[in-house]
Amino acid sequence: MSDEQRRDGESPEMKGEQPEEVKDRWTQGPDVSQHVNDSAVSAGGVGNSVGDDAETLRERQRLAQLEMMDRWIGGVLTEQRRTRRWKLFFRLMLLTIVLVSLTTTVYQVWWAESVATVPTQPHLGLVEVHGVIASDAPANAERIIRGLNRAWSSDNAAAVVLHIDSPGGSPVQSQRIYAEIMRLREQGNKPIYAVIEDIGASGAYYIASAADEIMASPASLVGSIGVIYAGFGFQEAINKLGVERRVVTAGENKAFLDPFQPLDENVEEFWQSVLNQTHTQFINDVRAGRGDRLADSPEVFSGLVWSGEQALALGLVDELASLEQLARAEVGGARWEDYTPRLDPFERLTRRFTQAAAEVLGVSSSSSPLRFESP
Template sequence: MSDDLTRPDDTGEGRAEPTRNSRSKEEDRWTQGPEVPSGKRASQMPGAPDDDAETLRERQRLAQLEMMDHWIGGVLTEQRRSRRWKLFFRLTVLAIVLVMLFATLYSLFWDSPSVTPPAQRHLGIVEVNGVIASDSPANAERIIKGLNRAWEAESAAAVVLHINSPGGSPVQSQRIYAEIMRLREQGDKPIIAVIEDIGASGAYYIAAAADEIVASPVSLVGSIGVIYAGFGFEEAIERIGVERRVLTAGENKAFLDPFQPLDEEAEQFWQSVLSQTHRQFIEDVRAGRGERLSDSSDIFSGLVWNGEQSIELGLVDQLGSLEQVSRNQVGNTDWQDYTPSLDPFDRLTRRFSQVVAEVLGVSTPNTPLRY
């Protein structure tokens, strides 16, 4: 009976089994050995649990060497990248300098206009494209040079001003007008103005000197007037609390200062300047067009008309195109452009200056008056 009581049965009841914690300690060798404080354990590099202190120090030294190699590699990579960027910028600057040098040499030696014009009869074209101003492609010096080239070409049956411009500087327009009138008085060959999209204000001033004006039925023609446009900021500057400091020698030197009010006397004076300039404009147009102009008072009011209306007012002689003029003069559509080519270097620097002026907000015309 006692043997039965002390002997475990087949089901295992009464057998003493080890607990989960004691079994995990026996199986996990990482928990064996003396306990290391948490701070010391964090400072040591991971390794085998039975590594001694010398092995751990060696592992730590190797890890430090590896970290140093990685850092040195990063520094060398950054230096190589920096050298590449320096080389890139140097090559870019060198390329720009070479392009400018080539453009200058090209304009001086290879891009000069042909001395010998075409042998067959043709139209001598001079382009008047864009705003007429001293710092634009449509400047007086360039156009006058083209006029003389076309005029002197013996095979050029006629000189044609190919106009597509809204006008511009009164001085530049007057210079071109005077040169056309000088050539016109010689009477060797006709000078014809062909207006494309627009021939207004200073551009019409130039066209009025020609022997004949041709325009499309939908071309914009006219705008015989003078304009000055500005702003008044006197109240704005007071609101933001800015003090304007202007020193002049002459009581009216700053009468157009936009930060000062324009008094009645100054306004009357400036209006007289505009009126006198307008009168000069009218006189030159009448001298160029003569009796072809109608008696309508609206002609010199600054209004613009299309080509068909301009015929009725005497501002245009006939409706047509450059191709029709060429067929009438030489029997075919054959023409030669005598406008001097633009200097690429000058074009680049001029465009850069214009962009900088526009970005800085200091882009202003050479003259406050505009045709």
């Protein structure tokens, strides 16, 4: 074998060369080395690591890692400060919205009503009865009674007018309003009228019957003097679904209206007696308010709804007239003022949300199962 071949076959150990160490790409890669060199140059050191011992190189790598860590921590802190600033911004915006809402509510409830200009000319004092009559609805007894007393005590209100557009609602709320109208009517200081727009049925007609006179349009819907309870029976459905109903009561009839149990004959008879008694109260109060003007016909109290023209013939209304016609007859012009207390905007929003949720869930928002309401 020649000398050249022997030289080519020699191993690195035989040539006197040392094997290269395995490099860690995270601490000894080209990027780190370049960063170390740049840091060394910026610090006034030598930019080339050739000739440096291993300890010096490791120290420079450690410093480079610390510098990168400092940059990372700085970025994290900057992001946290930015996040805190946005949180603070949104909290301030929310606080501003709440303060503006509260200010608007206080203004409308206290200040706006107190500074509202009441006409100095004679006018009709309107009290609006719109929508379902219920304790949790705009047409509730407390609000309507407050409006009645405000219109009654106004010196320039020549008459109090119940402006009705309602299918009825709660028997208790209707009875409270009826009683207050009758109390004011007995004082005799000024007339009280009921003007029915599209519909004045059931509980709404209960209220109207307390007025001195009732007016309606020829096509208005009037009447529905009756009481209704409506529910569902799910006992067959629950059996088919294989669902077990668990109800624990104290009192054998406590759950007598449970829709998942069949309606017993005795229970149905009892519940019918409750409806009949409430219906009797309705009839007696309508007769007390209308007197001899009612026609002597059993159909008047059968729960039927009549047109305004038919209602006139049955004595359920006194005249076919509009609000404008009444105003011209009473005060010589179409002048009226709404005395119904304004609704709190937040309360109005809450009520709408509650009603929408009740409709979605298929439940009634009223606390009473009985209704003076048009079907």
